[in-house]
Structure formats: C-alpha cells, structure tokens
Amino acid sequence: MQNLTLTWQTAGGAAVALYGAAYAAKRVARPGVALAFREAGTLLALFTLWQLVGHLSVMSTDHALDRADWIHRTELAWGLPDEAVLQRSAREHPWLISASNYYYAVMHFGVMLALLVWVFVRHRARYAWLRNTVVLTTAACLLVQFLPVAPPRMLPGNGFVDVAAEYGQSVYGGAVGGVVADQLSAMPSVHVAWCVIVAVAVVVIAPGPWRWLAVLHPVVTVYVVVVTANHFWADGLVAVALLLIVYLVQHAASGWRGGSGPHADAGAVQQRDRVAS
Numbered sequence: 300m301q302n303l304t305l306t307w308q309t310a311g312g313a314a315v316a317l318y319g320a321a322y323a324a325k326r327v328a329r330p331g332v333a334l335a336f337r338e339a340g341t342l343l344a345l346f347t348l349w350q351l352v353g354h355l356s357v358m359s360t361d362h363a364l365d366r367a368d369w370i371h372r373t374e375l376a377w378g379l380p381d382e383a384v385l386q387r388s389a390r391e392h393p394w395l396i397s398a399s400n401y402y403y404a405v406m407h408f409g410v411m412l413a414l415l416v417w418v419f420v421r422h423r424a425r426y427a428w429l430r431n432t433v434v435l436t437t438a439a440c441l442l443v444q445f446l447p448v449a450p451p452r453m454l455p456g457n458g459f460v461d462v463a464a465e466y467g468q469s470v471y472g473g474a475v476g477g478v479v480a481d482q483l484s485a486m487p488s489v490h491v492a493w494c495v496i497v498a499v500a501v502v503v504i505a506p507g508p509w510r511w512l513a514v515l516h517p518v519v520t521v522y523v524v525v526v527t528a529n530h531f532w533a534d535g536l537v538a539v540a541l542l543l544i545v546y547l548v549q550h551a552a553s554g555w556r557g558g559s560g561p562h563a564d565a566g567a568v569q570q571r572d573r574v575a576s
Contacts, residue, residue, distance in 0.1 A: 463527060
C-alpha cells in the first residue's frame with residue numbers, strides 16, 4: 300500500500316506549487332481561491348516536515364530499539380495491558396488484521412482531510428482554530444520524534460509481529476542500512492493525536508446528537524495502532540498530553556486576544572458560517 304503515501308520530496312514540491320498558485324490567485328483578485336491553495340500548501344508543508352523528521356532522527360537504531368523495549372517493560376510494570384497479547388488475540392481473525400492495516404493507512408489522512416475541507420467550506424470562522432490545533436500539535440509531536448523510538452512491530456522478541464508486512468499491506472518504503480527511517484518516530488503517536496483532534500472538532504462544531512459518533516474514530520484508531528503494533532499505549536498517552544497542552548495554550552491566547560476560540564463570539568460565528576455555507 301505504498302501508493303497511499305507521499306514522499307517528503309513529492310509533498311514538498313506540491314506545497315511549493317500550491318503556495319505559488321495561492322500567490323497567483325491573490326494577484327488576480329481571487330482571495331477565496333488563494334486562501335484554499337495556501338491552506339492546502341501549509342498542510343502539505345507540515346506533512347513534509349513530518350516525513351523529514353523520520354529521516355533526520357536516525358541517530359542510532361540500537362538506541363531506538365532499546366527505548367521501545369524500555370517503554371514496553373515500563374508499561375507492564377505499571378500494570379497496563381500487554382499490547383502483544385491484544386495483537387495475538389486479533390491475529391486469530393485475519394479479516395480484522397487486514398481491515399486494521401487499511402484503517403491505519405487510509406483513515407489517518409483521509410478523515411483529517413475530510414474534516415479540514417468540511418470546516419473550511421461550511422464553518423469558515425472555526426477553521427483557523429482547527430488549523431492551528433493541527434499545526435501546533437503536529438509540531439509538538441515532531442519535536443519529540445527527533446529522539447528515535449522504534450514501534451512495537453520492530454520488537455519480535457517481545458512478542459510483536461509486523462502484521463502489515465506479513466499481509467503485504469505495509470505503507471513504509473525501502474530500508475536504508477536495514478532500517479526504514481520514518482519507522483523510528485513512533486513516540487508520540489500522531490495518529491492518536493489527529494484522531495482526537497477530529498473527534499473534538501466534530502463534537503464542538505457540528506450540530507445535533509449524531510456528532511458524538513465521531514468519538515468512535517479515536518476508539519477505533521487506538522485499537523488499530525495497537526493491534527498492528529505500530530504504537531504502544533504510551534505513544535498515544537503522550538500525544539494526547541501534548542494536544543491538551545495545545546488546547547490550553549490556544550485558550551489562553553484567545554483570552555489575551557479578547558476571545559477567538561471555537562466558542563467565542565457565537566453570534567458572529569453563526570453569521571459567518573451561514574455566509575460561508
């Protein structure tokens with residue numbers, strides 16, 4: 300499933316092209332089109348940085364594996380459920396593993412992209428808050444990921460299996476020196492951070508009781524990243540902690556600016572939403 304992913308070179312080139320298109324659209328007095336191109340370019344630039352971190356963080360494969368092993372042992376010492384046991388149970392159902400591999404590969408970007416487009420088109424006044432949340436949280440994760448940590452699937456001695464490779468569904472590219480670079484940025488889990496962002500955004504922005512179904516996305520995602528042995532529980536916990544810090548920073552910043560968060564100036568937000576839709 301490598302065709303489902305972008306290389307950092309392709310993503311970076313596309314980001315530059317989109318920024319150029321945004322500049323051109325602005326020059327011909329098409330601010331709405333320019334804004335759309337600029338936002339798409341920003342997200343692709345962020346993805347480029349994410350991919351680059353994986354390549355730049357390969358300082359020592361042995362240390363990355365040692366850190367992963369330490370995380371696993373520490374979790375067990377603290378009484379957390381063993382991810383290897385959960386994966387072993389899931390492997391009794393091949394369809395479940397196959398579906399989990401696809402969910403890991405497709406839904407991470409697919410759901411976030413759908414959310415960003417929906418908010419940009421239907422709830423423009425809320426978009427800056429969402430965009431800033433994604434950018435700040437991902438940037439915080441990237442800073443931590445400069446310290447290489449291997450995913451559980453690289454620890455067969457601990458009982459883990461790389462089920463994506465086993466099923467021919469791996470999204471990772473060729474190895475360099477026997478190690479795929481972007482596999483060593485497992486801590487914290489951007490997958491978990493993004494799925495929680497999606498759920499919170501839908502619950503906050505969407506009307507009606509059906510919005511609570513969005514909570515299923517992080518529940519399924521956490522299960523998927525564990526049974527595919529792409530992340531430990533700790534990877535997700537650290538990601539959520541960083542997201543909470545980002546929310547607190549944004550809340551404080553909106554207070555300093557007189558209120559510009561997702562709930563600020565509800566009347567003006569509703570009016571702008573009607574215009575945008």
